[in-house]
Amino acid sequence: MTAVERTDHRSAEEIGRTERGPRPVPPLGEQRAAADLSxxxxxxxxxxxxxxxxxxxxxxxxxxxxxxxxxxxxxxxxxxxxxxxxxxxxxxxxxxxxxxxxxxxxxxxxxxxxxxxxxxxxxxxxxxxxxxxxxxxxxxxxxxxxxxxxxxxxxxxxxxxxxxxxxxxxxxxxxxxxxxxxxxxxxxxxxxxxxxxxxxxxxxxxxxxxxxxxxxxxxxxxxxxxxxxxxxxxxxxxLSGWASDKAATVLPDLPELTGGDVLLVPRPGAVQSQLRLSAQALRRTDPRYAHLQLANLAYGGYFSSRLVENIREDKGYTYSAHSGFEFTGNSATLLVDADTATDVTAAALLETRYELARLGLVPPTADEVESVRQYAIGSLGISTSSQTGLAGQLSALAQAGLGFEWLAGHPERLAAVTAEEVAEAALDFFAPNRFTGVVVGDAETIGRRLQSLGGVTIGEV
Incomplete structure (x- = not known):
């Protein structure tokens, strides 16, 4: 054995413990007020x-x-x-x-x-x-x-x-x-x-x-x-020379999303499948948006979410699973995405639906809500700490008719959300029957298993 080799490797669980029990997690610092920028x-x-x-x-x-x-x-x-x-x-x-x-x-x-x-x-x-x-x-x-x-x-x-x-x-x-x-x-x-x-x-x-x-x-x-x-x-x-009596053409309103079957789109010979599920969500101007934002984080919006813990950490079905919002015009949607190996595609869809249902039926605990709250507030602060990040955030908000005041006030709205409000949002917006979507993969290999789950049809879009 060379001088650099060791036999006393410790697991993460062992590193996180002492003789007197688990190492305590350092307390979170106080939330700073948003900067009052001119x-x-x-x-x-x-x-x-x-x-x-x-x-x-x-x-x-x-x-x-x-x-x-x-x-x-x-x-x-x-x-x-x-x-x-x-x-x-x-x-x-x-x-x-x-x-x-x-x-x-x-x-x-x-x-x-x-x-x-x-x-x-x-x-x-x-x-x-x-x-x-x-x-x-x-x-x-x-x-x-x-x-x-x-x-x-x-x-x-x-x-x-x-x-x-x-x-x-x-x-x-x-x-x-x-x-x-x-x-x-x-x-x-x-x-x-x-x-x-x-x-x-x-x-x-x-x-x-x-x-x-x-x-x-x-x-x-x-x-x-x-x-x-x-x-x-x-x-x-x-910009005095940039003028016109006409206005730039706004995208027509999107149709309201309703739940429906997941469509299996054949991709012969594919070694991976792409799973995409989507449902109608709330605009940022809705009073319940902050509730839904925290519910989404608990479901699949960050690394410690339920979906990631299930199909990535526990079962290894995917390297990356995520859920988040898409804002287009006056519409907002939830989007769940994961890429999986072909042979576990049906199992991954099963577990993704299971976690959707579980979020409403077994809602996030007070500790879960506090974790996602701190993540939401902290990540917002980080994303707006640079000029580039702040410009990007404000540009997205401006497209929705919002501005600096909404951004400055959002941490306070997140801080006021209760566990009960997150539970209500989870039940209202994450029911599996609200979602539709697609799976792209080798239909010959995965089609029968997917159809056995129910709510899956095979065809071209």
């Missing part, structure tokens, strides 16, 4: 809603622009993706190199992403470089050129990425779930077809920009080492 929430003359927050921990600034970007044209998803890829490749005043150079000189970055609901622009820079960042952004919003060569180049790259994405199990499962939940609603078209991208031309992209990149209904969040009042004045000047 902020402004207003609308510009062009209709753009602006939330500007001073958080001067570092001499940087974070910007998030969200533009509603729904459309019903069959080519809209493809054209929107090409627009998002090419909007930052040049304007009437700047080519791609000039844009990159100006951003680099201010320590800046700028990126865009689009989904069926909105076009999102994320940017950051040194606080001293904010005027330059706003000038570049205004140029992109009003004078993006979509040069023929740039559109062709980015379209070709996008087609290659789509070909890869459509082979990925998680992409397949996501598309199947969206169609199962919402049918042909525009929200389901998250990934365009490669053949549609090939049909997109520069003229179509320019027209979509003119029709849809609009300030009314849009929101901008700026967080950083700034004077909020001054930033609003700077934005009025910088």
């Amino acid at each position: 902020h402004v929430d207003t609308k510009l003359a062009n209709g753009l809603r602006v939330l500007a927050v001073r958080k001067d921990t570092v001499p940087l600034v974070e910007l998030r622009l969200s533009i509603p970007f729904a459309g019903t044209d069959p080519l809209h998803p493809a054209t929107a993706e090409v627009l998002a890829e090419t909007i930052i490749t040049g304007t009437a005043r700047r080519d791609r190199v000039a844009i990159d150079t100006e951003l680099a000189l201010i320590g800046g970055e700028l990126s865009t992403v689009v989904d069926p609901e909105r076009l999102a622009v994320s940017a950051s820079a040194l606080a001293s470089g904010l005027p330059t960042l706003l000038d570049v952004l205004a140029d992109l919003l009003t004078e993006a050129s979509y040069a023929d060569a740039e559109v062709a180049r980015e379209s070709a790259r996008l087609i290659e990425r789509l070909a890869i994405a459509r082979t990925q199990p998680r992409t397949i499962a996501r598309e199947a779930l969206q169609r199962r939940r919402y049918g042909n609603h525009p929200a389901t078209f998250e990934v365009p077809q490669a053949e549609d991208v090939a049909k997109v031309d520069p003229a179509g992209v320019r027209q979509l920009h003119a029709d849809s990149v609009l300030p009314k209904n849009s929101t901008m969040v700026i967080v950083g080492d700034i004077d909020p009042e001054q930033v609003v004045a700077d934005l009025e000047r910088a």
